[in-house]
Amino acid sequence: MGTPQLTKNQSLVMGALAHSDGPMSAYTILDKLRDHGFRAPLQVYRALDKLLEYGLVHRLESLNAFVACTCPHEHEHDHGVTAFTICEGCGQVTEFHDEGIEQRLSALVRAQSFKTEKTTIEIRGHCKSCA
Amino acid sequence: MGTPQLTKNQSLVMGALAHSDGPMSAYTILDKLRDHGFRAPLQVYRALDKLLEYGLVHRLESLNAFVACTCPHEHEHDHGVTAFTICEGCGQVTEFHDEGIEQRLSALVRAQSFKTEKTTIEIRGHCKSCA
DNA sequence: ATCGCACACGTTATAGCATAACGCAATTGA
DNA sequence: TCAATTGCGTTATGCTATAACGTGTGCGAT
Ligand SMILES: [Zn+2]
Ligand SMILES: [Zn+2]
Ligand SMILES: [Zn+2]
Ligand SMILES: [Zn+2]
Secondary structure, rough: OOOOOHHHHHHHHHHHHOOOOOOOOHHHHHOOOOOHOOOOOOHHHHHHHHHHHHEEEEOOOOOOEEOOOOOOOOOOOOOOOOEEEEEOOOOOEEEEEEEEHHHHEEEEEEEOOOOEEEEEEEEEOOOOOOO | OOOOOOHHHHHHHHHHHOOOOOOOOOOHHHHHHHHHHHHHHHHHHHHHHHHHHHOOEEOOOOOOOEEOOOOOOOOOOOOOOEEEEEEEEOEEEEEEHHHHHHHHHHHHHHOOOEEEEEEEEEEEEEEEOOO
């Protein structure tokens, strides 16, 4: 059960995100895809739901926006906790993963007897170029 | 330059959050305060902006909602990175702080020459009671 | 074959979250 | 007194997300 073949709409949304410099809101994606027959937000949101499920796309909660996953590895298994730096200047988003963070959070949460389903880590600030 | 005296609207919003079991959206707060003369979203958002600035309230990005800060210490200085567990079952939100996470994130971000302004850590899942 | 089901899709309408822009009043400090 | 700041109230608008309905297509079971 890896990533299934994408449907037409899913491919279009994936393509839009993959070729974008930075994160895009669902409505921005919609606008980019009007020429390809997209007319309504739901067409985008439905595709995004699947792409998120497949792990091809991440949602940035603090921006209400979406980015293509930049993980080098295959998307066939859940990659663990994903963290992002988000530059307020140029909009650049960098995805990264760290085993240390993951373990530390896991320990803290275990101490609460809390069962984690999804972890959001987003760091807003300025990148090297925009400092 | 600690926390200034709160205005009437700020106190009302702060009170609503402090007496609530869980996080509240701005519009939920608005509804709770209609009897106290609140009529428009901006009255809530403006108060929230200040309360966030003073560190009395936190915004939960993954919920578009707000909670009163539960830090024991005074709010006169920035408390460092704040993390939350959020139970999908009962809505309970627990705020916590960890020096280890903070240092690790700080090191990772420094490696990118990234200048952090605000860090969001939110863990969605189920609490002990709701497991 | 054809029935039933799952799934993607299209459309309209609606709900939920947040801010722009205007004007007024009270406070402060030069 | 005058200007600047801050809070407040109101109306309008914009952005984000989902509900609800119906259509069509593929595919396995009968
Ligand atoms: Zn990824
Ligand atoms: Zn930048
Ligand atoms: Zn706090
Ligand atoms: Zn719970």
